[in-house]
Structure formats: C-alpha cells, structure tokens
Amino acid sequence: MHNLAPGKLITIITTDVLEDRLVAMVRKRGASGYTIQRSRGGGSHGEQSGMLDVDTNITFHVVVPEERLSGLLDDLQGLINKRYHLTVFVSDVSVLRPDKFSEPLA
Amino acid sequence: MHNLAPGKLITIITTDVLEDRLVAMVRKRGASGYTIQRSRGGGSHGEQSGMLDVDTNITFHVVVPEERLSGLLDDLQGLINKRYHLTVFVSDVSVLRPDKFSEPLA
Amino acid sequence: MHNLAPGKLITIITTDVLEDRLVAMVRKRGASGYTIQRSRGGGSHGEQSGMLDVDTNITFHVVVPEERLSGLLDDLQGLINKRYHLTVFVSDVSVLRPDKFSEPLA
Amino acid sequence: MSALSNLLIPAVLFFALGFLARVIKSDLRLPQDLAKMLSIYLLVAIGLHGGYQLGQSDLGAAFNAVLWAVILGFGLPLIGYALLLFTRRVDRMNAAAIAAHYGSVSAGTFLTAIAYLDSAGVSYESYPVIMLAVMESPAIIVGLLLASWSRRQLAGADEVDPSSGNGGARRQWKTLAHEALTNGSVVLLLGSMVIGAISRPGSMEKLSPFIDEIFMGVLCLFLFEMGMEAARRIREFRKVGPVLVGFGLVMPLIGGAIGIAVGHLALGLSIGGTTLVGVLGASASYIAVPPAMRLAVPEANPSFYLTLALGITFPFNVVVGIPLYHHLATLIAT
Amino acid sequence: MSALSNLLIPAVLFFALGFLARVIKSDLRLPQDLAKMLSIYLLVAIGLHGGYQLGQSDLGAAFNAVLWAVILGFGLPLIGYALLLFTRRVDRMNAAAIAAHYGSVSAGTFLTAIAYLDSAGVSYESYPVIMLAVMESPAIIVGLLLASWSRRQLAGADEVDPSSGNGGARRQWKTLAHEALTNGSVVLLLGSMVIGAISRPGSMEKLSPFIDEIFMGVLCLFLFEMGMEAARRIREFRKVGPVLVGFGLVMPLIGGAIGIAVGHLALGLSIGGTTLVGVLGASASYIAVPPAMRLAVPEANPSFYLTLALGITFPFNVVVGIPLYHHLATLIAT
Amino acid sequence: MSALSNLLIPAVLFFALGFLARVIKSDLRLPQDLAKMLSIYLLVAIGLHGGYQLGQSDLGAAFNAVLWAVILGFGLPLIGYALLLFTRRVDRMNAAAIAAHYGSVSAGTFLTAIAYLDSAGVSYESYPVIMLAVMESPAIIVGLLLASWSRRQLAGADEVDPSSGNGGARRQWKTLAHEALTNGSVVLLLGSMVIGAISRPGSMEKLSPFIDEIFMGVLCLFLFEMGMEAARRIREFRKVGPVLVGFGLVMPLIGGAIGIAVGHLALGLSIGGTTLVGVLGASASYIAVPPAMRLAVPEANPSFYLTLALGITFPFNVVVGIPLYHHLATLIAT
Ligand SMILES: Nc1ncnc2c1ncn2[C@@H]1O[C@H](COP(=O)(O)O)[C@@H](O)[C@H]1O
Numbered sequence A, B, C: 001m002h003n004l005a006p007g008k009l010i011t012i013i014t015t016d017v018l019e020d021r022l023v024a025m026v027r028k029r030g031a032s033g034y035t036i037q038r039s040r041g042g043g044s045h046g047e048q049s050g051m052l053d054v055d056t057n058i059t060f061h062v063v064v065p066e067e068r069l070s071g072l073l074d075d076l077q078g079l080i081n082k083r084y085h086l087t088v089f090v091s092d093v094s095v096l097r098p099d100k101f102s103e104p105l106a
Numbered sequence D, E, F: 001m002s003a004l005s006n007l008l009i010p011a012v013l014f015f016a017l018g019f020l021a022r023v024i025k026s027d028l029r030l031p032q033d034l035a036k037m038l039s040i041y042l043l044v045a046i047g048l049h050g051g052y053q054l055g056q057s058d059l060g061a062a063f064n065a066v067l068w069a070v071i072l073g074f075g076l077p078l079i080g081y082a083l084l085l086f087t088r089r090v091d092r093m094n095a096a097a098i099a100a101h102y103g104s105v106s107a108g109t110f111l112t113a114i115a116y117l118d119s120a121g122v123s124y125e126s127y128p129v130i131m132l133a134v135m136e137s138p139a140i141i142v143g144l145l146l147a148s149w150s151r152r153q154l155a156g157a158d159e160v161d162p163s164s165g166n167g168g169a170r171r172q173w174k175t176l177a178h179e180a181l182t183n184g185s186v187v188l189l190l191g192s193m194v195i196g197a198i199s200r201p202g203s204m205e206k207l208s209p210f211i212d213e214i215f216m217g218v219l220c221l222f223l224f225e226m227g228m229e230a231a232r233r234i235r236e237f238r239k240v241g242p243v244l245v246g247f248g249l250v251m252p253l254i255g256g257a258i259g260i261a262v263g264h265l266a267l268g269l270s271i272g273g274t275t276l277v278g279v280l281g282a283s284a285s286y287i288a289v290p291p292a293m294r295l296a297v298p299e300a301n302p303s304f305y306l307t308l309a310l311g312i313t314f315p316f317n318v319v320v321g322i323p324l325y326h327h328l329a330t331l332i333a334t
C-alpha cells in the first residue's frame, strides 16, 4: 500500500499585498513549503477583480502535520485581529511521503 | 482553542463564459463570497488550453454553511440540465470566523 | 436530494515541466479529466517564483472514484522515485453526477 | 504563380511556422494572454486607421457598406444552417451554432488579406473595415434565433429541462441580444473607428507609428499563435468527420463568392476592396462568436465549431482562399 | 471651446470609450496583466525622456523642483486629512488612508495632461516629471504617520489587538518607510530618469522610437483600461456617500490651485509646466499608494480610497480638471 | 576606459537597475509573463534580422558557422563536465546538468553584446546569429548523454528506481532528443531566420520598424527583468559554495577564449563578429536548457544550475566579460 498519512491543508484567501507576510509566517512556523495561486473574487470587502495591483487576491495553501496547525492559526488570527481580511479554512488530507511535510522550509 | 466551525466548500470547474452566471447564483443564494482561479484542463469536452477566450476554464470556490449547500447544488444541477458542462464537487472544511461565512454578499 | 457520491481528489504540486507527463498518466489511468492551475511557491527545492519558464509550478487536480486512486498513486510514486519533486495529497470529496467521473478521458 | 509568391510574406509564413511548430510537437508554449493582447492591439489599430479614413470619405457609401454587412451577417448563417441540416451529420443545435460562425468574420483572415494585397501592391477602400466591425452582431443574433427556434423544434424530444422553457429562453434572449451589440471586440473596433474619425486633426499623426509602422510585426506574432491554435484544432477533424470538414471548405467558397458579388455589384468597390468583402463573406469568426454560442447554445459541442472555424476554414482561407478571392475579384472586375 | 476641442484627442477619447464599455456592460475583459505592463512601459518611457532632458538642464532648478515636490507630498495629505475629519463621514483611519492618496500623484492623469498640452501646442519644462517621481514617497510616509497617530488616538476604543501596539507598530514603521522609498514605481521612474541622464550620448537616439513614437498609442490603451476601471469604481459611489464624493471633487481643486501657485510662483515655470504641477497637486495616486495603505492601514476600507481616487477624482481631472488647470495657469501667468 | 564608458548604455544600465531593485528589496513585481513575451519578441526580431542578412550572404560561410556552432555546443559541456568533477563539489548528475548550460548560449548576453558593439561603433557579421540558434540543441543532447552515462556509473550506488533503467531511459532518450531539436526557442529563432531569408523582397521593409527600431527598448525592459532574476539567484551563492561560484567565473573565460579562437581562426570574422562568437562560447543558457535538464535530469538540483547560469555567469559576462572578449578579439585581430 501507499505511504499515505493524515495532514492538514490550510487555505488562506486574501489580498496579494500580504503575500510576503504569509510566507514569513510559514517559515517561522516550520512548515515545509507553501503554494500560491493568483485569484480574484468577491466578499464583504467588495470585488477583487485582479485587474489592478491592489485588487488582486491570492489563494495560499500550506500543508502541515496536525501538530503544527494550531501555531499557524494563531498567527492568522493575529492578522485578522489587526483587521486584515483573511478567508481561512482547514481541510483534512492524506499526504504522500509524510516525512516531506515535517522538514521545515530552509 | 480556535473558533473553527464546520463548513462546506463547493468547487466548480467550468468555462469562464459562465463566470457571471455563477457569481449571480452565489449572490442569490446568500453566500458570503466566492473565489475564482483561472484554470486549464481536459475532460469529456476536449482540452481547454486556456489560450483563447473560448477555451479557458475557471475553478470557482464557494464556502457556505451546511444549510446553504442544497440550494446552490439545485442551481448548479439546473445549469447542468441546460447542458452546460460543470464539474462539481463538495468537501468538508473547518472555517475560521464562522460568522463571516453567514453574512450574505452585498 | 442531490446525487452526491464519494470520490477522491488528488492534488499534485510540481514544476510545469512535468505537465505533459501528468496528463499522459491521467489518460492511462482512465480518469475522466484533469484541471491545472498555474502556481508559484516554495519548498525544499527553493522558491518557484513563476517568473521564468523553469521556476513555474502547477497545481494539478484529478478527481477519481476510490477504486482508481491506487493506480494513480503508483505512477506518482514512480515519478518521485525518479527524483522528481512532487507534492501530493488526497482529499475526500462528494461529486455531483458521479457517472461523469467514471468515463475515461478520450 | 504571382499568387504563390504573394504567399511568401512574413504574415503568412509566420502562420505556417506556428502551424509547423505544433505539428512537430515543439514544446513552445506561448503566454496565455499573448493572443488576447495582440488582438486588442490589432482591433484598435485597424479601427483607428479605418475610422480616420472613413472620416474623410463619403458617408453615404459607408452607410451602404454597413447595410450590406448586416445583410451578409444575417444571410450567410441561414445558408450555412440549411446546408448543415442537409448533410444530416449534426443536430439542429450544432447546426445553429456552427452556422453563426460563418456569418461573422475572422479579423485574422481579414488582416492577412490586407497584408497580401499590400505586398501585391493592390489598393483597397476603407469600407470593408467598417463591415468587419458590423458583421459580428447580426451573426450572433441569427445564431441565437436559429438556436431557440431549433430548441422549440426539438422540445418534444428534449424535455430534460423545464426551466429552459419560455422564462429561461426570454432571459437568455435579452442577455444575448445585449451581448451581440456590446460584444467586446465590436465595442473595441467600432469605438476605435469613431475615435479615429472624430479626433481633432493633427492628434492622429502622433499615433501613426503605433498603429501603422509596427502593425505588420504584431500581425505576424498574432498569426504565429493562430497557426499553432489552428494546428491544435485540425487534429480533431476526425471527431468532426469528412462531411463536416467538407462543409468547412465549401462554405467559405460560397460566402466568398457572395461577398465578391456584393463588393463588386452592390458596393462597386475596386478589385482590392472586392477581395476584402469576399474575405469577409468567406471567413468564420473564432473570437467573438464562439464564447457567445458557448453561453447561448450549451447543447452544441464547442469542438465542432472551433475545429471548423479555426482548424479548417481559417487555414484554408489564408493559404488557398485569399489568392482565390483576389483572382475572382480580378475576373469579375474585368 | 478650444478647451473642449482639446479633449477630442485619442488619449481622452479612449478613456471615455473604456468608461462607456463598462457602462453599457460590454463583456470585454482585458488580460489581467495588461494595465501593469502598459504602466511599466509608460513609467520607463517618461522616465528616460525626462531624465534625458534633465541631464541637459539646470540642476539647481531641478533640486528646487524636488524640494517643492516633497513639500507638496507632505502638505496635501495633511489638508486632506483635516478636511475629511471635518466632514465627520469617515473615521480617522480611513481619513489617513484616503488623504495619503491625494499627496501622491496619478501618472495616468499626468500623461493625459501632457497629451492635452501637446495637442494644444503648449510647451512645458521637464521638471514636473521628476516631481512626479518624488511625490509618491512622502505621501506614503505621511499616510503612515497619520495612521499610526490616529491609531494611538483610537487606542482606548480599539483594544482588540495588543500586538498592533508599539512592537508591531515599530516593525510596520520600518517596513513602510522602506516601502515608501523602494516602492516599485518610484524605483522604475527614478531609475529610468537616471539612465536617461547618464547614458552616453548617442545611445539614447536608438531608444527614441521606443520611448517617443509609440508612446501615445500605448497611453491610449492604458487610458482605455483605466476608463473601464474608473467606471467599475464609480458605481460604488453610493457606498461612499455624497459628502465623500464631494471631497473627491473639491480636494483636486485645492491641490490643483496649490500646485499651480507652486509651479508659477515658487518654480517660475511656463504655462505648460505650471499646468503640469497643478495636475500633480490635483491628482490622486491609484498605483503606488493603495497597496501601501492596504498593507499599513488594514483598518481602512479599500473601496473608500479606490472609489475616490479612481472613480471620482481621476475622471474629474481628465475631463474637467486638466482644461481648468491649464486655464488657471494661463490666467496667473498673464 | 572606453570599455567602461561603453557600459554606460541603456541596455546594461537597465540590467543594473533591475539588479539594484532586487538588492534594495523593492516591492516591484513584474507581470509573470513579461519576460516570456519580451524574449519571444527578441528571438523573432533577431531571427528575422539575421535571416534577412544571411539571405544575401555567402551560404558556404554560413554552413561553416553552423558546423563550428555544433562543435562548440558539443565540446564546451565536456570541458565543463570534466572541470566540475575535478572540483569534487557536485555529483555526476549535477555536473552533467550544469555543464549542458555552458554549451548553450544566453540570448540576453548575446544581445547585450550587440548593443555594446553598436554603441562602440563596431560592425559585425550576421553568422553569429545563426550560431546562436544552432548551439542550443547540441548542448541539450550532450547534457542528456552525460546524464544517462553518469546514471549508469552511479547505478550501483543509486538503485532506488528500477523503472529508470533501460526502458525508462530509452523513452526519455527519444523525448529528449526530440525536445532538443524542437525546443521552443530553437523553433522560434530558426523559423524567423528562414522567414527573414525567403520572404519576398519588399515585404521585409514593412517589418523594419517592428524588428529594428523598437528593438533596443524591448531589450532594455528584458534586461531589467533579467537583472532582477540574476539578483534573486545570486543570493543563493552560499548554497552553491565558493568553488562552484569560481567555476561560474572561470568557465565563461574558457568558453570565451575558445569562442574567440574559433571566430578569428576558424571563421575569419571581423573583430565584432569574433567578439560575438566569444560571447556565444562564454555565455550559459537560462531559457532553453534549464527546463530540458529539469525534465531529463531530475536528480540534479535546479538551484545549482540556475544560480550559476543566471546569478553568476550572466552578470559576469554583461559587466566584465563582454568588454574583455571585445578587448581580446581586438588583440588577436591585430
Ligand atoms: N464564502 C466564500 N467562499 C469563497 N471565497 C470567499 C468567501 N468569502 C470571501 N471569499 C474570498 O475572500 C476574499 C476576502 O473576503 P472579504 O474579506 O469578505 O472581502 C474575497 O475577495 C474572496 O476571494
């Protein structure tokens, strides 16, 4: 059988202005990496058409072992408390090569 | 602990020609927002290379509280019945700030 | 009620150089289609800024019925054994129109 | 002979190169928005250029050209629809969607024709440019009419979807009629023509390097990408079948002949102008109409109309059609 | 009269076309990176052009211009902030974020003004270009100062977030001060000016077709897209409310008047140059400042400052402001 | 002295500006597809230009240039591979992947050299352009050969993957040989050269504004972005280590010297032409080869070859190499 192990996928949708902050956060919390997709969308803060620098969203994905989840959520809550607009949700995934996800990002 | 609450993530993959319809649908059904990523892909209707306007796909994400799921699926089924090509799947997620997802999109 | 049936969503994050291989793999394993999003990110192999051809990532999604999962994971493990850098995780989804996902890609 | 040598121009050769690149399975992948950006430039440039000339030319003749553009845009799809049903190879919905493409025009083919005439030293009037702008809309509307009419025909057979009945249909109606008139490329082309026509004298000179001098180079890049797309589509001709492929070759000849007749008899244009109207009649849209049909006629299979318009008719027109229509225009004129 | 006819230039007309395209709900969707690419070109071209001229002009006067640019950049936001608090329609955080935009400048408006003066045959100095480059940074810094000051004012009320206290603030401070000085468009514009100034004689000629001849055409495409964006934003003016809209119309008049005074009295520029300084004072940034505010002042609502800068002030300046400032500059000069 | 002043040209200065922008951590983020679009333009323009000239020049000499391009493309990687193994700092797989880059060429460096020669008023032949097009493929093939050979060497040690044995290898073989010959930039460059050569007389003039006049400006933007990428990579030189960095500085000198010898002795080119062949020998690919190696040699670490080619050798060639090779070419010629 395959070496599948449980992990947590954190998905963060926000303005791309916050990209560097999120990457720094991920490094600090010892995640093994991150993936970003350029996005557009709409929410309580109006439409983000992605046509101008300032109204472009990113979808930010981080897969972490369960035990690392809480720390990241703390930081995200911190940003939200600072009034940044983040849409955050967590899903259960099964990762191939679990070891890979426990090596912190250099 | 964190204020995580269960929610449903609806993922819709289809041609970007339908974007406005999907957004209207989301508003009508009182979701709090939506996120779109430009995509390409292949399926029963051939390759969507994303090189021309007409063969570009979008991946459309909506997170809703469980009780709002059914209504959206009705609308999506309606589009499918009209012969539109939609690839739709639903996943369970845990959302941060659940209240956020119950405020309908203005 | 809606015709929702369980399915597996395989998410693969890797360099876009491997795109054609992944598509071939999907066809071989009889999945009904695939979806690709251009991505950037960072991991054990450094930053993939997406600015040059060679450092652009893709996020590759395939939804398959449970029974087709194992074969695809075999192929992915094969690529990993060849030292390709793949980030792979699987999630449980409920698909609309389950029949759609069992028709192999032409 | 001269026809052939006139094909040895960069515009056509880049189309061929793009086609070849795909055939030999080159790994060349162009940026996703390149084609879109280039076509925006081309529409604006051709619009400003044509509008500027129209501003100094006879409005009566211009109006006449618009009138005939509408007639062609409405008429050609009807012919195509009948022809397609006659082949019995596609259902009514697909026939409607395909037919609409042949009422509209392909800017790429039109511009290739202009490059061809330029290199052959043939002059032409500016009226065909306005026809290029006008023909998109009627074609979309006819496609919509044919589709909803066909839908009613099939109603008995196809009752899967109650909501696609009157209510739904009426809504679609309005959205589509609206779409036909506010279609992006129509707005861009017509708008640029108006700007070219009303801009105060002198202010247009400043634009000339942008709209005239680099035009041919941008067109080459655009046709290079279109060559790649054509090759991508032509592969699917098997799915489409020989009969439909035949339609993709015959229909442009019919449209071209009608266009040439209109250009010469109805509009009394020069050989160059007549050739261009022939090209308008012969070419099939692959920018404005496909998305409209995708939205309005979901029952139709996009790979049918895309393969025909982009994979069959477009290359045929670029390589065989244009010299042919030019030849016919010369015959009819003399 | 002449003012009006001077508006009939492609640059302005394309802005109007873009605006119209959105108003009639055209389905035209431009490539996501088009605006960004065009603005990169415009900043580089205007920078090289201006730098080349500055290289041959009096550095004392240039330094003087820089000095006054800084003064304007710092001063205007303070006026705007006071004005906004006076209206009592927005809290301090929003006031700070909005005000910052009016200290900075809109390259699009500035370039439209240049097109306007060119078509009116009015000459102008190159100093305003360097002011264009300089004014971004102080505006961002003032916005930051006003915001953190306001934050302290509100501290009592708003204690949700301890970490946004000194520690957090100080960090933000450094990042923002850094951002203000290394802002992308500032680097691009200043860098191009330096290159234009120090490039060895002769090597610049080769660039002239790129930076001069096609400039106007690229500007037209850019303004077309900006017209679409302006129309997108203006829809939200209801959310913003009549009072704020009023601010979006009055503030440019104040800034324009001050700018004109500076241009004529402090810098002793010609009518053309004075008009441009007026435009610098009147225009509000929608490229450099919004992302900076979004990062530094998360408490402020982006749709407020974007609607005002892009939806209200920008169209106002393009259609009404520029001719007006030109008129005032003429009056004050004579 | 003159060498230094020749560096004060926009092309080089924009490279420096881009480098600086990254060093001061400017938030400037360029559109993702900009570099790709600019390089497509540059390849097409240089191809058309060179092909047009080759069309009127001696084919025997051209063939001779192609022959030597192949020899360089095959030979240089072998030298590099040996050198790298000698350093004992990288395993065989990484050595193979890195070496391949030095057999190929960097269009950016080549074009900077052309800008440099132009501004220095030095003339050059068109043969080096065809060498530029030819050298990509052999380098990729050699890289593939070295890699699969090394793989066999390591087979004992590295038995993780049975499937990467003969079967897998053979498949890779074909795909890679194919990729080497149908590589995107090769097709674009060779194709444009053919078009430039066979286009009927007159039709090329129309393209001149596009391929000649705006060329230098586009090159500046491209080098600006490449400067940013170089600075991004150079940061990682620690990971790479001083010895490999040394290789990134010594290898271009070796390749440059060999190239100059070939240009002068074997091809008998002028000083300008010899300089360009020197640059071909000295420069390392960062467009065509990296993706090929990524696909064919997954065992190699991309940050090694990208840091060397883009972060070390590229800036070295632009700032130090080009004037140096020009100097050597002058010495050897006299
Ligand atoms: N219910 C939702 N489903 C999916 N994406 C959402 C949802 N709500 C908000 N978003 C995304 O999050 C971004 C910021 O949301 P907001 O803070 O509500 O403006 C929006 O622009 C959307 O892209």
Ligand SMILES: Nc1ncnc2c1ncn2[C@@H]1O[C@H](COP(=O)(O)O)[C@@H](O)[C@H]1O
Residues within 6 Å of the ligand: B013, B014, B040, B041, B042, B043, B044, B045, B046, B047, B048, B057, B085, B086, B087, C031, C032, C033, C034, C035, C036, C061, C062, C063, C064, C101
């Ligand atoms: N099994 C699948 N997994 C992931 N994406 C799919 C799948 N099937 C279809 N898609 C996506 O849905 C789009 C439309 O599918 P289809 O209607 O089958 O042509 C395709 O272009 C793909 O992007």
Ligand SMILES: Nc1ncnc2c1ncn2[C@@H]1O[C@H](COP(=O)(O)O)[C@@H](O)[C@H]1O
Residues within 6 Å of the ligand: A031, A032, A033, A034, A035, A036, A061, A062, A063, A064, A101, C013, C014, C040, C041, C042, C043, C044, C045, C046, C047, C048, C057, C085, C086, C087
């Ligand atoms: N923990 C993670 N979460 C999300 N994406 C990741 C993670 N680790 C790696 N990736 C993605 O996978 C790519 C390859 O990872 P790597 O092989 O570690 O360099 C990276 O560029 C990221 O885009």
Ligand code: NA
Residues within 6 Å of the ligand: D076, D101, D102, D103, D104, D105, D255, D280, D281, D282, D283, D284, D285
């Ligand atoms: Na037609």
Ligand code: NA
Residues within 6 Å of the ligand: E076, E101, E102, E103, E104, E105, E255, E280, E281, E282, E283, E284, E285
């Ligand atoms: Na201002």
Ligand code: NA
Residues within 6 Å of the ligand: F076, F101, F102, F103, F104, F105, F255, F280, F281, F282, F283, F284, F285
């Ligand atoms: Na080399």
